[in-house]
Amino acid sequence: MIKFFLMVNKQGQTRLSRYYEHVEINKRTILEAEVIKNCLSRSKDQCSFIEYKDFKLVYRQYAALFVVVGIDQTENEMAVYELIHNFVEVLDKYFSRVSELDVSFSVSEICL
Amino acid sequence: MPAPIRLRELIRTIRTARTQAEEREMIQKECAAIRSSFREEDNTYRCRNVAKLLYMHMLGYPAHFGQLECLKLIASQKFTDKRIGYLGAMLLLDERQDVHLLMTNCIKNDLNHSTQYVQGLALCTLGCMGSSEMCRDLAGEVEKLLKTSNSYLRKKAALCAVHVIRKVPELMEMFLPATKNLLNEKNHGVLHTSVVLLTEMCERSPDMLAHFRKVRQLSSSQLVPQLVRILKNLIMSGYSPEHDVSGISDPFLQVRILRLLRILGRNDDDSSEAMNDILAQVATNTETSKNVGNAILYETVLTIMDIKSESGLRVLAINILGRFLLNNDKNIRYVALTSLLKTVQTDHNAVQRHRSTIVDCLKDLDVSIKRRAMELSFALVNGNNVRGMMKELLYFLDSCEPEFKADCASGIFLAAEKYAPSKRWHIDTIMRVLTTAGSYVRDDAVPNLIQLITNSVEMHAYTVQRLYKAILGDYSQQPLVQVASWCIGEYGDLLVSGQCEEEEPIQVTEDEVLDILESVLISNMSASVTRGYALTAIMKLSTRFTCTVNRIKKVVSIYGSSIDVELQQRAVEYNALFKKYDHMRPALLERMPVMEKVTTNGPTEIVQTNGETEPAVLETKPPPSGLQPARQANDLLDLLGESDITPVIPTAPTNKPASAGGELLDLLGDLNLTGSPVSAPAPQIAQPPFLLDGLTSQPLFNDIAAGIPSITAYNKNGLKIDFTFERSNTNPSVTVITIQASNSTELDMTDFVFQAAVPKTFQLQLLSPSSSVIPAFNSGTITQVIKVLNPQKQQLRMRIKLTYNHKGSAMQDLAEVNNFPPQSWQ
Numbered sequence: 001m002i003k004f005f006l007m008v009n010k011q012g013q014t015r016l017s018r019y020y021e022h023v024e025i026n027k028r029t030i031l032e033a034e035v036i037k038n039c040l041s042r043s044k045d046q047c048s049f050i051e052y053k054d055f056k057l058v059y060r061q062y063a064a065l066f067v068v069v070g071i072d073q074t075e076n077e078m079a080v081y082e083l084i085h086n087f088v089e090v091l092d093k094y095f096s097r098v099s100e101l102d103v104s105f106s107v108s109e110i111c112l
Numbered sequence: 113m114p115a116p117i118r119l120r121e122l123i124r125t126i127r128t129a130r131t132q133a134e135e136r137e138m139i140q141k142e143c144a145a146i147r148s149s150f151r152e153e154d155n156t157y158r159c160r161n162v163a164k165l166l167y168m169h170m171l172g173y174p175a176h177f178g179q180l181e182c183l184k185l186i187a188s189q190k191f192t193d194k195r196i197g198y199l200g201a202m203l204l205l206d207e208r209q210d211v212h213l214l215m216t217n218c219i220k221n222d223l224n225h226s227t228q229y230v231q232g233l234a235l236c237t238l239g240c241m242g243s244s245e246m247c248r249d250l251a252g253e254v255e256k257l258l259k260t261s262n263s264y265l266r267k268k269a270a271l272c273a274v275h276v277i278r279k280v281p282e283l284m285e286m287f288l289p290a291t292k293n294l295l296n297e298k299n300h301g302v303l304h305t306s307v308v309l310l311t312e313m314c315e316r317s318p319d320m321l322a323h324f325r326k327v328r329q330l331s332s333s334q335l336v337p338q339l340v341r342i343l344k345n346l347i348m349s350g351y352s353p354e355h356d357v358s359g360i361s362d363p364f365l366q367v368r369i370l371r372l373l374r375i376l377g378r379n380d381d382d383s384s385e386a387m388n389d390i391l392a393q394v395a396t397n398t399e400t401s402k403n404v405g406n407a408i409l410y411e412t413v414l415t416i417m418d419i420k421s422e423s424g425l426r427v428l429a430i431n432i433l434g435r436f437l438l439n440n441d442k443n444i445r446y447v448a449l450t451s452l453l454k455t456v457q458t459d460h461n462a463v464q465r466h467r468s469t470i471v472d473c474l475k476d477l478d479v480s481i482k483r484r485a486m487e488l489s490f491a492l493v494n495g496n497n498v499r500g501m502m503k504e505l506l507y508f509l510d511s512c513e514p515e516f517k518a519d520c521a522s523g524i525f526l527a528a529e530k531y532a533p534s535k536r537w538h539i540d541t542i543m544r545v546l547t548t549a550g551s552y553v554r555d556d557a558v559p560n561l562i563q564l565i566t567n568s569v570e571m572h573a574y575t576v577q578r579l580y581k582a583i584l585g586d587y588s589q590q591p592l593v594q595v596a597s598w599c600i601g602e603y604g605d606l607l608v609s610g611q612c613e614e615e616e617p618i619q620v621t622e623d624e625v626l627d628i629l630e631s632v633l634i635s636n637m638s639a640s641v642t643r644g645y646a647l648t649a650i651m652k653l654s655t656r657f658t659c660t661v662n663r664i665k666k667v668v669s670i671y672g673s674s675i676d677v678e679l680q681q682r683a684v685e686y687n688a689l690f691k692k693y694d695h696m697r698p699a700l701l702e703r704m705p706v707m708e709k710v711t712t713n714g715p716t717e718i719v720q721t722n723g724e725t726e727p728a729v730l731e732t733k734p735p736p737s738g739l740q741p742a743r744q745a746n747d748l749l750d751l752l753g754e755s756d757i758t759p760v761i762p763t764a765p766t767n768k769p770a771s772a773g774g775e776l777l778d779l780l781g782d783l784n785l786t787g788s789p790v791s792a793p794a795p796q797i798a799q800p801p802f803l804l805d806g807l808t809s810q811p812l813f814n815d816i817a818a819g820i821p822s823i824t825a826y827n828k829n830g831l832k833i834d835f836t837f838e839r840s841n842t843n844p845s846v847t848v849i850t851i852q853a854s855n856s857t858e859l860d861m862t863d864f865v866f867q868a869a870v871p872k873t874f875q876l877q878l879l880s881p882s883s884s885v886i887p888a889f890n891s892g893t894i895t896q897v898i899k900v901l902n903p904q905k906q907q908l909r910m911r912i913k914l915t916y917n918h919k920g921s922a923m924q925d926l927a928e929v930n931n932f933p934p935q936s937w938q
Contacts, residue, residue: 017170029172047442047478076414078407078447079367086357086364 002080003055003070007103008036010064015103039066049077060084065103116149117142119163126171139168150181158185159196166200179204179211186218191230194222198233202240216246223253231257232268239272247276251283258290263299270294270305274312281316288313288320295338300355300362303342307368310335314375325376325383336376336383340390343369347397358402370394370411377419384419391416395428403443406436410447417455430455430462437469442478449473449484456491467492471501474508482508486516490523498531502541510548517552521545525557535568539575547582550589558591562598566704576603577618584628588637594645597632600625601649602704605656622657626650630667644678647671651686655701665690820936825929826912830857831886833866833912835929837936845905847936849898855886857918864916866896871909875901886916900937908937 004023007016014032023031038050039059050057052070058080059068067084071077091103117125122142129135146161162181169175182204185197205212215237222234235257238250254276257269273287287309294306314321324335346361346369355362373391377384394412399405409432416429433455436448449470456463470492473485486508493501502524509520524545532538542561546553565575579596587593600607608622632638632646647668654664668690671683689697822836831853838848855861862885870876881896902908910929915922 014170014172025169025172025174043477047446047480049443049446049480051480051483076367076371076407076411078403078410078443079364081443082357082363082404082407 001072001074003072004031006032006035006066006068006070008032008066008068010036010040010066012036015065035068035070036066039068048081058084060088062088116145116157116161116164118160119167122164123167136173139171139173143168143173147177150177155188159190159193162196162200166196166203169203175204183211183214183218186215186222191227194230194233198237202237205241212241212243213245216249219246220250220253223250223257228262228265231265235265235268235272239268239275242272242275242279244279247279248283251276251280251286255286255290258287258294263297263302266294266297267299267301267305270302270309274305274309277309277312277316284313284317284320288323295335295342300365304362304365304368307339307365307372311368311372311375314372321375325380336373336386339369339373339376340386343373343390343394347394358404360399360402360404360408363404363408366394366408367411370408370415374415374418377415377421379420381420384421387415387419388421388425391421392425392428395432400435403441406439406441406444406447410436410451413451417451417458426459427462430459430466434466434469437466437473442476442481445473445476446478446481446484449481449488453484453488453491456488460492463488464492464494464497467497467501471504474504479513482512483516486512486520486523490527493527493531495531495533498527498533499537502528506541506544506548509545514552517549518554521549521553522557525560529560529564535571536574538564539568539571539578543578543582546589546592546595550592553591555591558594561591561595565595565599566602572599572603573606575599576607580607580620580625580628581618583632587628587632587635590639590642593632593638593642597629597642597645597649600629601645601652604649604653608657622653622660623663625653625657626660626663626667629653633667633671640676640678643676644682647679647682647686651682651689652701654690655698821933823929823931823933825851825910825931826914826925826927828925828927829918829923830855831861831914831916832856833914835932837933839936845901845903847900847902847908849900849936851896851898853886853894853896854890854892855888856890858888859919860888861886861916861918864894865914866894867913867915868898869911869913870900871906873902873904873906874908877901902937905937908932 001020003019003021005016005018005020006014008014012033017028017032019028035052035057038052038057039061042050048059050059055070055072056075056077057068057070058077059066060081061067067088069080069084071080125138126135129138142164146165149157149161158181162178162185165175165178165181169178178200182197182200185193186201188194188197201212201215205215219234219238222230223238225231225234235254238246238254242250254269254272257265258273260266260269277284277287291306291310291313294309295303297303297306310324314324343366346366349361352361355365357363360366373383373387377387391412395409395416398408398412400409413429413432416425421429430452433448433452436444437452439445439448452463452466452470470485470488473481474489476482476485486505489501489505505520505524505527509517509524512520524541528538528541532541542564546561565572568575576599579592579599583593583596587596604622604625607620607625629646629650633643633650638646650664650667654661657664668683668686671679672687674680674683689700693700820837820839822834824832825835826833832855834852834854836850836852838850839846851866853864853866864881864884864886866878866881868876868878877899879897879899881894883894886892886894900908909932911926912929913924913926915924917923
């Protein structure tokens with residue numbers, strides 16, 4: 001099950017967040033900060049799957065933006081990895097050459 | 113009031129904020145504006161305001177005052193309003209707020225709206241945050257929508273149904289008829305969501321699962337063949353632009369179908385058989401150059417492993433995993449290692465083939481991969497490859513990150529214990545672990561290690577020598593120092609005498625040994641426990657070493673005033689040992705007996721960490737069944753009922769852990785002589801709290817002897833021994849005898865030892881006596897507890913042997929006790 005879907009940039013600013021399970025609002029910021037810290041500390045040729053607390057993070061970097069998806073044990077990690085890419089491609093099509101700015105400005109559209 | 117700014121402008125302004133404080137200020141200003149605008153009930157700009165509110169919520173600021181506004185938006189007729197309203201509802205509301213119930217009516221109306229997009233919105237929202245009440249109310253509508261011909265709606269309705277089922281499992285049957293036709297769709301979106309729905313149903317309810325599995329009349333409505341057909345189409349069909357991802361047709365759907373097949377095929381032969389072909393086909397036909405193909409292969413492998421597939425297929429799966437391992441892409445390797453870990457239990461041999469690759473992964477830079485490889489390596493160790501694997505693992509231990517070291521060390525210990533080819537190798541390995549990762553070793557490893565060392569009798573000299581050398585250089589690693597000081601204390605004489613067959617003997621003098629132990633005591637790095645070990649070790653050496661006893665006395669007396677209470681207590685008692693009980697010192701501090709082998713997972717632990725010679729120790733839990741009593745070669749009093757009796761005094765006390773649960777040990781059915789040990793625990797040695805304090809006989813049973821008369825077993829030369837009896841409630845064949853020995857002469861009897869023997873059908877257990885001195889003039893007694901197991905309920909008989917010192921001469925006597933009252937054994 002997908003727990004959450006985040007797009008965070010390198011400075012730690014959240015561009016998009018969608019939680020599929022209830023998480024307290026103050027915990028969300030902490031979670032996002034920790035998650036981005038984990039992802040930033042990885043080098044390029046390291047695995048894209050991190051074990052964090054009791055679920056896994058699948059992350060993918062696109063320029064300065066990290067797309068992070070939190071999944072639990074029943075999900076196929078590689079399928080989620082592909083899903084991330086698919087999502088980015090869709091955004092690309094929608095905005096014709098999407099960039100981080102597009103994401104930040106069209107939050108509501110992307111959410112839906 | 114000027115028109116509120118648009119969302120984009122808000123975002124722009126926030127982006128210009130340099131610091132967190134600036135941003136917060138801007139947001140608060142905007143929040144205030146929004147709040148006043150809400151109060152004015154302004155319809156035109158409400159949508160904009162809520163959009164801004166949602167953005168701020170995403171950034172992490174509280175936005176709950178917007179919830180009602182969302183509801184108002186939902187109720188409005190404009191699509192843009194509805195859209196933002198529903199989005200807001202999804203993000204801001206959930207079951208916990210009471211407000212959400214107000215939405216139910218709106219959603220109901222919208223579900224029947226003429227525009228499909230509005231219907232879609234409503235379905236989305238319901239599927240996202242519907243509570244169980246809402247779901248119950250609206251499930252009928254959802255089900256209706258599941259049957260429409262509009263594929264856009266059908267797909268959304270299916271997802272909504274998934275959510276409804278999750279919230280209210282009882283409604284599952286409602287959706288069952290609708291699912292019949294779902295898989296006949298052409299539209300992949302609908303297919304995908306319906307597969308999800310079916311998966312959810314099967315996962316939630318075993319009845320549904322059975323329903324879907326069984327063979328139905330019309331072959332076209334069987335689920336498994338349908339899925340197989342769809343999958344086949346996907347693979348075989350040519351390029352279709354709308355579903356293509358890097359050359360593979362709709363991989364997401366393929367993965368979902370594979371997952372559903374997995375659930376259907378688990379533990380079910382028929383379904384598994386139907387799937388075999390298609391799985392083989394998928395496995396061989398999928399392109400592996402891209403990640404997409406690998407994702408599908410991964411799911412296929414998982415499915416093959418889970419269902420009852422034929423062996424050829426399994427081998428195929430493991431080969432795929434092996435190929436993954438060799439791949440350069442880290443993700444794939446990680447995934448392969450994870451799945452191999454799952455399969456290693458069942459297909460051990462197949463995984464062994466890839467052992468060398470797995471071991472290579474230990475050297476990878478990536479943390480996740482290393483962890484997986486380590487776990488997998490431990491699972492793969494067996495008797496044949498233990499030496500090679502251990503070498504690699506030790507090397508890994510050297511170089512890995514600290515968070516792994518504890519796990520790795522414990523894993524190595526476990527593996528070494530199970531598969532050690534020789535004792536020497538075992539000890540070497542443990543030494544290596546201690547020296548490289550000494551401070552990360554878990555605390556329970558120390559007692560296990562000590563026990564292992566005592567068990568390998570011939571290696572004592574070698575062990576102590578190596579340990580000595582190890583701590584000479586560096587005594588900061590606590591577990592290493594603890595083990596080393598314990599060993600030096602025990603086998604210091606071997607160290608000094610310089611006899612060691614296995615290695616070059618080193619010349620060590622007694623002073624050097626004491627030097628190192630003293631420095632451990634003094635050092636700031638030593639934990640309190642370690643210091644306790646060192647002090648006890650020094651004390652033990654007082655009997656093993658000959659020329660440095662005075663030095664030892666001095667050291668011990670210094671610590672009599674130490675701040676650390678534990679050390680102080682030990683030192684004071686040892687001092688007492690030197691002064692008043694010097695005659696007992698050699699006996700008390702003699703070599704430890706070989707310990708009972710306790711399984712490493714057992715929750716019990718015998719006390720020996722203290723390094724004291726403890727006589728029979730009472731554990732807090734019954735020992736596990738794998739006990740082998742350690743016996744010395746000679747020693748047991750012969751059986752009653754045989755013609756000659758050879759009274760033999762056991763040379764080394766056998767350690768018999770007793771259980772407080774009232775069960776006697778199930779020893780090997782022979783006679784046990786438990787001689788009470790030569791040394792009596794007269795001086796109260798500092799003991800860790802879980803030992804019984806006060807080794808006097810405790811009434812272990814709740815019931816008091818309901819009138820079983822006590823007897824005088826022996827009465828001669830002023831020594832009288834009385835037996836009192838108790839029967840256990842829990843175990844009717846156990847009798848507990850408490851003996852009391854009293855002395856009516858005018859001189860004390862010292863070094864009193866009571867031994868007993870019983871016929872073959874009985875089992876006997878002697879617990880430790882309260883002391884070894886019987887004071888004169890009946891002014892005090894020694895009590896000792898004997899437990900007799902009498903499963904065949906035969907008449908109890910006992911032969912006893914008494915030894916003591918009286919009036920300066922050693923006395924010894926044998927007697928038979930036959931006057932046991934019938935209630936004690938019937």
